[in-house]
Each structure stands twice: as C-alpha cells, then as structure tokens.
Amino acid sequence: MTSNQALADWVREVAALTQPEKIHWCDGSQAEYDALIADMLQSGTLIELDPETRPRSYLHRSDPSDVARTEHLTFVCTPERDDAGPNNQWLSPADAHARMDALFAGAMRGRTLYVVPYCMGPIDSPLARCGVEITDSPYVAASMRIMTRMGAPALRRIEREGSFVRGLHSLGDLHPERRFIMHFPHELSIQSIGSGYGGNALLGKKCHALRIASYQARQEGWLAEHMLIMGIEDPQGRLHYIAAAFPSACGKTNMAMLIPPQEYQGWKVKTIGDDIAWLHVGEDGRLWAINPEAGFFGVAPGTSRHTNANAVDMLQHDTIFTNVALTEDGRPWWEGLSDETPAYDWQGRPYDPANGPAAHPNSRFTVAARQCASWSDAAERPSGVPITAIIFGGRRASLAPLVLEAKNWQHGVLLGASMASETTAAATGQVGVVRRDPMAMQPFCGYHFGDYWAHWLATGARLSQAPGIYQVNWFRRDAERRFLWPGYGENLRVLKWIIERCQGSIDAQETPVGNLPLHGDIDLTGLDVSHEHMRQLTHIEPQDWLSEMDEVASFLHGYGPRVPQALHEERERVSQGLRQQASG
Numbered sequence: 001m002t003s004n005q006a007l008a009d010w011v012r013e014v015a016a017l018t019q020p021e022k023i024h025w026c027d028g029s030q031a032e033y034d035a036l037i038a039d040m041l042q043s044g045t046l047i048e049l050d051p052e053t054r055p056r057s058y059l060h061r062s063d064p065s066d067v068a069r070t071e072h073l074t075f076v077c078t079p080e081r082d083d084a085g086p087n088n089q090w091l092s093p094a095d096a097h098a099r100m101d102a103l104f105a106g107a108m109r110g111r112t113l114y115v116v117p118y119c120m121g122p123i124d125s126p127l128a129r130c131g132v133e134i135t136d137s138p139y140v141a142a143s144m145r146i147m148t149r150m151g152a153p154a155l156r157r158i159e160r161e162g163s164f165v166r167g168l169h170s171l172g173d174l175h176p177e178r179r180f181i182m183h184f185p186h187e188l189s190i191q192s193i194g195s196g197y198g199g200n201a202l203l204g205k206k207c208h209a210l211r212i213a214s215y216q217a218r219q220e221g222w223l224a225e226h227m228l229i230m231g232i233e234d235p236q237g238r239l240h241y242i243a244a245a246f247p248s249a250c251g252k253t254n255m256a257m258l259i260p261p262q263e264y265q266g267w268k269v270k271t272i273g274d275d276i277a278w279l280h281v282g283e284d285g286r287l288w289a290i291n292p293e294a295g296f297f298g299v300a301p302g303t304s305r306h307t308n309a310n311a312v313d314m315l316q317h318d319t320i321f322t323n324v325a326l327t328e329d330g331r332p333w334w335e336g337l338s339d340e341t342p343a344y345d346w347q348g349r350p351y352d353p354a355n356g357p358a359a360h361p362n363s364r365f366t367v368a369a370r371q372c373a374s375w376s377d378a379a380e381r382p383s384g385v386p387i388t389a390i391i392f393g394g395r396r397a398s399l400a401p402l403v404l405e406a407k408n409w410q411h412g413v414l415l416g417a418s419m420a421s422e423t424t425a426a427a428t429g430q431v432g433v434v435r436r437d438p439m440a441m442q443p444f445c446g447y448h449f450g451d452y453w454a455h456w457l458a459t460g461a462r463l464s465q466a467p468g469i470y471q472v473n474w475f476r477r478d479a480e481r482r483f484l485w486p487g488y489g490e491n492l493r494v495l496k497w498i499i500e501r502c503q504g505s506i507d508a509q510e511t512p513v514g515n516l517p518l519h520g521d522i523d524l525t526g527l528d529v530s531h532e533h534m535r536q537l538t539h540i541e542p543q544d545w546l547s548e549m550d551e552v553a554s555f556l557h558g559y560g561p562r563v564p565q566a567l568h569e570e571r572e573r574v575s576q577g578l579r580q581q582a583s584g
C-alpha cells in the first residue's frame with residue numbers, strides 16, 4: 001500500500017496488536033467519504049439532517065461521558081520528567097507504553113482499521129508537516145478529511161520525506177477509566193484510546209499540531225501556537241495580518257471570521273485560520289504564519305446571525321454537527337441560535353428544560369474552511385502570511401482591560417505568560433473558574449513552560465521586524481454580570497486601534513502594565529457603550545494590579561529555575577512601577 005517501509009511495518013505491527021477485521025488505507029476521495037458517511041448512517045453513528053434545508057449534513061451524538069477534552073487523562077511522556085514540566089501530566093515512556101499496549105491489545109476486534117495519511121499545512125509548503133493516524137472510528141476518518149489535507153497527496157509527501165508523526169487511536173470501550181491521550185514527543189508519536197471527541201481523537205489537531213509540534217518547533221526554531229490568523233484590509237486597501245491566542249471557547253473562531261460593523265464600510269476581514277498557527281522567522285526578519293488545518297471544529301452555542309453570520313451561512317450544507325439539539329423537522333439547533341424550541345436535546349431525548357441546555361455547551365460543528373465566505377486564498381500560500389500584531393486574550397469578568405499594548409517583545413512575553421481566563425465547557429471540569437493559561441497553551445504545550453517562555457524570548461531576538469504584542473478582554477462584566485463590551489463584529493474597533501498603533505500613527509497612554517488607548521482613540525460611533533463603561537474598560541487600578549502581579553510572581557516561580565531570569569525582571573519592573581504609582 002505504500003513504498004515507505006517504516007509506515008508499512010508500523011501498520012502491520014498495530015494490526016497484529018489491535019486485531020482489526022479489515023484494514024482500509026484512506027485516499028481522501030469523495031467516493032471514500034461518501035462510503036464512510038453511508039456506513040455511519042447505517043450503524044446509527046450519524047443521523048441525517050433535513051436534506052432539503054441542510055444537504056449532506058449530519059448529527060453525531062457522542063457518548064454522554066465523552067463530550068470534551070479530558071486534561072486529567074492527557075500525558076506528555078518525555079524520557080526526563082522535568083522536560084514535560086509542571087504544566088503537563090507525565091508518565092515514563094516505558095510505563096505509558098506498557099499501559100497503552102495493554103489497552104490496545106485486541107481493541108479493534110470486529111472493526112475496520114483506517115490508515116489516515118494527512119498533511120498539516122498547505123501540501124506544497126516547506127512549513128507543513130505530515131502524519132498518519134490509525135483509527136477504528138469512521139467518524140474520525142471522515143472528520144480528518146474535513147479538518148486536514150487527508151489522503152493520497154499526503155501519503156506521497158510522506159513517501160518523499162520519510163518522516164511523519166504516528167498517531168494511534170481507538171475508541172476502545174469509551175469508558176472514562178480506560179481513556180488516555182499520551183504523547184511521546186521524542187518519538188513523534190501519539191496514542192489515544194477511549195474517546196471519540198474531536199480534541200482527543202482527531203490527532204492532527206491538538207495532539208500533533210500543538211503538543212508534538214510545539215516540542216519539535218522548539219528544537220527547530222519556530223513556534224506552534226493556539227492562535228487564529230486573520231487578515232484585515234483597511235479602506236486604503238492595505239492588508240494587516242494578525243495572530244491571536246485565546247483559550248478554548250474564548251472567541252478565536254468568531255474573531256477569525258468577524259463581520260465589520262456597519263460604520264466600517266470599506267474594511268474587509270479575511271480568514272486564514274481559527275485555532276492553530278505555526279509561526280516562522282522569515283529571511284526578512286518578520287514573523288510568518290501558516291494555518292496547519294483545513295477546516296473548523298467550532299463551538300455551536302452562541303453562534304447566530306447576529307454574532308457570526310459567516311458561520312451560520314457556512315453551516316447550511318456539508319457539515320457534521322456533534323451533540324447539538326434537533327428541531328422537529330431535522331434542523332440543528334443550539335442555545336443562542338434562534339427563539340425556536342427544539343424537539344430533541346443533544347442526547348436524543350424529547351427536549352425538557354429541566355434536563356439542562358438542549359445542545360451540549362461544548363457542542364460543535366466540523367466544516368471545511370473553504371465553505372466560509374471570508375476564507376482567504378492566502379491560507380494556501382506555502383510561505384504563509386506576515387504577522388503585524390500578536391494578541392493574547394482571556395475571558396475575565398474583572399481586572400483585565402479591553403486592550404493593552406506591550407512595551408516591547410519581552411514585556412509581551414510576560415503579558416502572554418501571565419494570561420488568565422475563566423474555564424469553559426471545552427474541557428471537562430468546573431466552568432467559570434479563573435486559571436492561569438499562558439499564551440492559551442496550558443493544555444497544549446508539549447514541554448516545560450519555563451523552556452517555552454525562553455524559546456519565545458529567543459524567537460523575538462531573531463526578529464528584526466517583530467510584531468507588536470497586545471492583550472485583549474472581550475468579557476469584562478458589570479455588577480449585574482452583563483458584558484461591558486458588545487464584542488463580536490464590534491471588536492474590529494479595537495483591532496483598528498491595534499493596527500494604528502503598529503503603524504505608529506497614534507499615541508497611547510503609558511502605564512506600568514502597558515499602553516492604553518487615549519480617550520477617543522477607540523472609535524465608538526454608532527455604539528451603545530457609555531463613557532462610564534469605556535472608562536471602566538480601560539482603567540488600571542494599581543492596587544488590584546499589584547496583587548495580580550504578586551500572583552504572577554508566585555506562578556512563575558512555581559516553574560522553577562527553567563524560567564528565564566529576564567521574565568522575572570520584567571515582572572519586577574511592572575510591580576515597581578505599580579508601587580510607585582500607588583504611593584504617588
């Protein structure tokens with residue numbers, strides 16, 4: 001099936017261990033996709049949506065215990081424990097392999113083993129990397145065709161290059177006690193069992209393109225980040241590319257396909273990616289980004305014509321939904337979509353509000369990126385796009401202002417490293433608790449955060465035209481828990497400020513924590529945001545920030561001697577400035 005002996009041997013070994021009934025090598029063709037869908041309709045793995053209004057669209061209901069990433073079951077298994085860092089759970093490679101071999105033994109009996117070759121990034125890009133996922137889930141095989149460049153061209157590239165990431169996945173018995181997601185970065189391999197949920201099972205995404213890739217990127221001198229990539233064209237026709245890291249379910253997909261507000265005629269948004277960016281230092285000293293993915297695995301709840309019309313439009317056909325609710329006539333439904341009452345909830349029960357939300361809070365859609373009206377050809381460019389600004393964002397009801405500008409790269413790395421955000425339904429566990437999530441990579445960095453921050457600093461030192469670094473927060477709330485900022489399309493007003501700052505065309509107010517917009521520089525024309533709200537959104541309270549910086553200090557110290565001294569010094573400079581301000 002392949003001229004790559006290592007791949008052929010590996011498939012044979014896996015088959016001997018897992019005992020599948022059949023082996024299928026995926027070529028990525030339409031006929032193959034159609035056959036996968038037909039099989040899943042027959043087995044009940046997929047439910048067909050109303051073909052009149054939602055052609056070629058399906059609903060997948062997952063096991064109710066298997067609806068989100070499971071960070072407590074996710075491990076990074078480096079030979080040395082300290083290389084995984086306190087940010088990861090660790091097992092020795094030998095222990096992890098022993099545990100996984102036992103779980104995989106016979107796991108595919110009676111099932112088909114799919115060999116899924118894929119390429120992360122444009123197929124002809126030197127920045128792209130390939131992998132092969134072996135899975136016994138047709139849902140995973142079909143989803144990988146939507147989310148990656150999957151099939152024959154990827155296999156040819158693997159045969160040319162020789163190297164590829166090995167991902168082994170089985171649904172196992174879907175039992176939470178026999179569910180593990182293990183990463184072996186030094187072996188370029190991933191093993192995942194017991195879950196069919198996207199972030200745990202579509203191994204090209206979080207497992208390869210972030211955990212394994214971040215480890216490789218450090219060795220090779222680039223960055224693999226949890227970032228959207230978008231282009232913003234201003235009325236003068238100038239294009240500015242922005243990369244933004246927000247934690248899971250904190251607004252990347254929405255920002256990536258933002259629709260400019262009415263007052264912004266002449267502004268255009270181009271989508272390059274909504275979740276992952278691979279960043280390289282170019283020969284010109286600028287930072288260049290590719291999106292390794294080819295599709296969106298996006299959050300359904302909250303998506304509506306008012307918040308994200310581009311998404312609603314792209315979801316009208318050829319989409320696989322997971323754990324959404326259904327209307328009587330077979331259309332997908334979720335909280336925030338419309339005023340309709342659905343007929344069935346995400347578990348297929350007749351809808352009863354007493355059972356909680358109709359759609360699971362982490363219900364999602366899987367759709368090809370080219371279905372999005374704002375999708376840009378630039379996403380196919382082998383060299384990527386040059387980045388003007390990097391944005392870090394969190395979901396914080398208080399403290400963090402609407403926007404803040406880092407004084408320089410090193411201060412920007414501190415802003416990223418000290419990010420915190422309220423937890424969301426994208427991972428199992430409590431929702432709404434503030435936790436540190438450096439660069440939105442807490443669940444995804446495949447090595448020690450101390451080394452990671454040092455790598456960020458070293459990367460900045462290689463950039464002669466480094467992007468500006470910013471921090472945003474769309475989620476500040478008032479005493480009644482209402483959002484102070486309208487968000488969504490209106491976020492372009494903040495992005496415009498960021499672009500103007502990068503061009504050097506406007507001034508800012510300097511504070512110890514960073515630079516803030518001057519009064520009136522964030523354009524509020526046509527917006528219902530009072531001056532009092534705007535004041536709160538751009539106010540830095542020195543005492544509160546001093547305590548925040550104390551927390552950041554102990555957080556950074558928790559990572560021990562691998563944390564670069566420069567980061568401690570930068571933090572101390574901010575604290576000093578705040579102390580002076582508080583006493584003066």
Ligand SMILES: Nc1nc2c(ncn2[C@@H]2O[C@H](COP(=O)(O)OP(=O)(O)OP(=O)(O)O)[C@@H](O)[C@H]2O)c(=O)[nH]1
Nearest residue numbers: 248249250251252253254299301302426474487488
């Ligand atoms: N209030 C407010 N909510 C937003 C904004 N942007 C996104 N949201 C909501 O936040 C939730 C998550 O948004 P997404 O854009 O899907 O987040 P994401 O970062 O792409 O999430 P992952 O796919 O998990 O990485 C959705 O319910 C959105 O409706 C905003 O600007 N303001």
Ligand SMILES: O=C([O-])CC(=O)C(=O)O
Nearest residue numbers: 069198199206248275426
């Ligand atoms: O990985 C997933 O399951 C979905 C996602 O984008 C995230 O959680 O950041």
Ligand SMILES: [Mn+2]
Nearest residue numbers: 247248249275
């Ligand atoms: Mn994500």
